Amino acid sequence: MLTALGRFLFQMVNPKISKSVSPLRLVVVLIAAMLLTGCGLFRTKTTINVPQPLTPLVEADMARMFDEINRMAAVRALNGKVDIQFLDNSYAECGIAEKYKTADGRLVVQRPGQVYLIVQVPVIGTKVAEMSSNGEHFWAAVYQGDEKYRRFVTGLNNAHYEKLGANGKGTPPDCKAGGARREQAMQRATVSAL
Incomplete structure (x- = not known):
């Protein structure tokens, strides 16, 4: 032809x-x-509407402002997708931190103080963890990972929990030059980097 x-x-x-x-x-x-x-006979561009920036677009009196605040206060629940990045900084005092891959999450919050969070593996959607709270108590379940991490935890929201160190106790990690825990942390960081 x-x-x-x-x-x-x-x-x-x-x-x-x-x-x-x-x-x-x-x-x-x-x-x-x-x-x-082609010669430009057909349009390759289309016009779209761009949302207006969030600037004060309306002058409002006090009654109008109270109506708007009450409208927002009437929202009972929010549902959204989030990206979650986990960071293990239990050896941060030693200069070591482990950064895990980003996970997908679904977050539902409802007044007064109810929270539900699902953490999933990206693409395939397998549950990694779940967490919920009713404002007074919380429940968390970890489904993936090593056997030592897979567990179900419950507790009170207003309780005082002691900060755990890298060794799983309330003491800070041994970061001195000859510390065995520091060496183990360095080896763990090297292996996870590979």
């Missing part, structure tokens, strides 16, 4: 080969060339 078009165009350019070039033939070839090359 391309060679036939080339011969046809060559005949049109060289009048010795073709004694008569009809104007209709010339118009058809030019229209075909414009359509095949």
Whole structure:
């Protein structure tokens, strides 16, 4: 097909080969060339509406402001998707922290103080962990990971929990140059980096 078009165009350019070039033939070839090359005949852009920035768009009196505040206060629940990045900084005093891959999450919050969070593996959606709270108590379940991490935990929201160190107790990690725990942390960080 391309060679036939080339011969046809060559005949049109060289009048010795073709004694008569009809104007209709010339118009058809030019229209075909414009359509095949695009030539901007068809719009490649579309106009979209851009949301207005959050600036004060309306002058409001006190009654209008109270109505708006009450409308927002009437919201009982929010549901959303979140990206969660876990960071193990139990050896942060030693200069070591482990950063885990980002996980997908679904967060539902409802007044007064109810929270439900699901953490899932990206793409396949397998549950990694779940957490819920009714404002007074919390429940957390970890489904994935090493056996020592898989567990169900419950507790009180307003209780005072002692900060755990890297060794699983309330003492800070041994970061001195000869510390065995520091060496183990360095080896763990090296292995996780590989």
